[in-house]
Amino acid sequence: MKVTIDGISVEVPDGTSILNAARVIGGDVVPPAMCYYSKLAGSGGKCRTCLVKVSKGSEKDPRPMPKLVASCRTTAMDGMEVQNMTSPEVIEARKGVVEMLLINHPLDCPVCDQAGECDLQNLGFEHGAAKTRYEFDRRTFNRIDIGDKIQLHMTRCILCYRCVFTADQITDHRIHGILNRGDHSEISTYIQAAVDNDFSGNVIDVCPVGALTDKTFRFKNRVWFTKPVEAHRDCDHEKCKGEVTLWYKGDDVLRVTARKDQYGEVEDFICNTCRFDKKKTADWVIEGPRKVSNHSVISSNHYDTMKPLPVVKANPVLQEANKEQFERETRL
């Protein structure tokens, strides 16, 4: 089956969604996804950031679709033509969605524990406007502890439902859902009944923002000061492969998370023992440093660039020294 997205054609199996077809192509044609999570059945369709324009329905029925569609929940058809980055209408609508996602979200990334690895921060940076037009109080909630390891701060939640699907699908009994309606909806564990389950910690990883955070790591450090390292252990939980990322500061393991792919989705869910209880290097077999995209702020303290850093001050002596240094290095 052939699908064309932004003029690039790709062959995909029947039943592939437009979003996943775009991911096969990769790069800029991939629409951003804040709620869809390929590992969670039924997810997607809610945040509307992945809206695209279908300019040709299929080979059989070439009519364009009347409205923009959520690419994560729309199945691609043979001969379908889709516009993402090439459609001003899509760019405009997406900008609108990002604005909507941010009107009730606090704009205080510097004090949020998720900063640096937050999908919403990235989305706002890439697709949003620099200023807000919203002039009213934002909705706020108190922080809630979900058990002793996870903290929920609804104020930052974008209601993507990923954690709800996680609770539904990978933990065995659900005590986690959504209460209320509209912009006063809240993630809830019913009278704060702790989500007590071997896999509950994964809600932290699926959360695209700083609404669900790891209490054993919260505010211990900024994520870009830590060094991610791939490691594994022989986990005796039958559903856990024990393949994780360790986040080091010096010799200390500050945090353990599942490994995430380039779309921020975990490769395999991990159990709470691996996540919360194994925080010594001796618990793990180290595989090597984790590759971090050079677009990410996490790579910013890895000074392995070949180019000299930009000099802030126009000091002629410094500039000269830098030039020398640069020439020496490039000769090597």
Added chain:
Amino acid sequence: MGRKLLLEHINVPGINTFEVYRQKGGYASVEKALKKMTPDEVVEEVKKSGLRGRGGAGFPTGMKWSFLAKPEGVARYLVCNGDESEPGTFKDRFLMTYIPHLLIEGMITSSYALGANTSYIYVRGEMMPQIRILEKAIAEAKANGFLGKNILGTGYDLELYVQPGGGAYICGEETALLESLEGKRGNPRIKPPFPAIAGLYGCPTVVNNVESIAAVVPIINDGGEEYAKLGIGRSTGTKLISAGGNLVKPGVYEIDLGLPVEEFLYSDEYCGGIANGKRLKAVVAGGSSVPILPANLFLKTINGEGRLMSYESLSDGGFVSGSMMGSGGFIAFDEDQCIVRNTWNFARFYHHESCGQCSPCREGTGWMEKVLHRLENGHGSMSDMDLLVDVAKKIEGNTICPLGDAAAWPVASAIRHFRDEFEWHVTHASEAVTRNYGLAHYADPLPKPEPKPEATA
């Protein structure tokens, strides 16, 4: 005087009981359908009648029925949408209260046509009295052999249940209704799959409005062609209109589609004109979700033709100068009403009722509500109108279910047609909290349309 099909016997004492209803010829359509017709013939009659869904979208009912998937060995369901919570609409409640057997009869005939053996009537939770009335009517029908096993000895079985909802407007959206009926949180589903393929419990399902189902009764009794003779063009038959607002005689009226709006509004048979001798300022023609129109554009289309109460005529002019039939919730505003306040009130409703699944609707409805509240209370600014139009545009068409559109349209249309009044709320902020803008030019005769060289529309 139009013919009454649904409300013909509404004034007969005791019509809410089985005996009286039966004496007046009730349940004849069940006898006719079950004994003399095949299910497909019933569907065919409904198709011929041209009946269009009375729940808001106006989709042809016969067509919807014929789309129902019929895989072997899988149950099919008919669900009646009695959630009616659209501000301005109260016709289904009227029907369920005073002539409940009409709905039960329609449900039996329609279930037979669709091959459903279990059917549900989903009624909004606040309508507890109506739920009791329906349950009593079902018990009576069952006692008389019109429900249960082997109805009238024809071998057809049907169980009918009434399900109270939790009282959320969003549960009127058909897929949210199905979720709620399954006992889940009433979030609209992402389509496809459509209910006709995978609806209630994943089985093929038809969801129809109370009035649509009731209309099946006269269609089967008199034949689809007879029904189609009433009305005009593709708006066939009769329609219940819930008339409210500043009218001399508000209430539920059954009209022949195609009735001139002027006659509906001013004749003594229907609304009897504007109350207290005031003048008409604006009309919401089909429930809070449809665009609001100023008096002049409501009475006449932009081309100067008199408007009719029909699907086509009310939407003449599209979003620029038209409105919609919607669910038939007719609200008239006299010269003393404030459009800003009313728009804020509607926005407040949609903000309160958004299910919160998709970001544009969840956040945008609240944003519009806050801006409108500010305008109404004299703290607005001139840029607020453009902001509102822009926010409405960002919501419209970008959401899972049409509630987003329904929230955007009243705001966008109010600003389109009543911008002067909004601006006056900014320029005369302190005055605006003590008095209303008044009629202004909203009832002035429309400028003569430019004569078009070629009419190709």
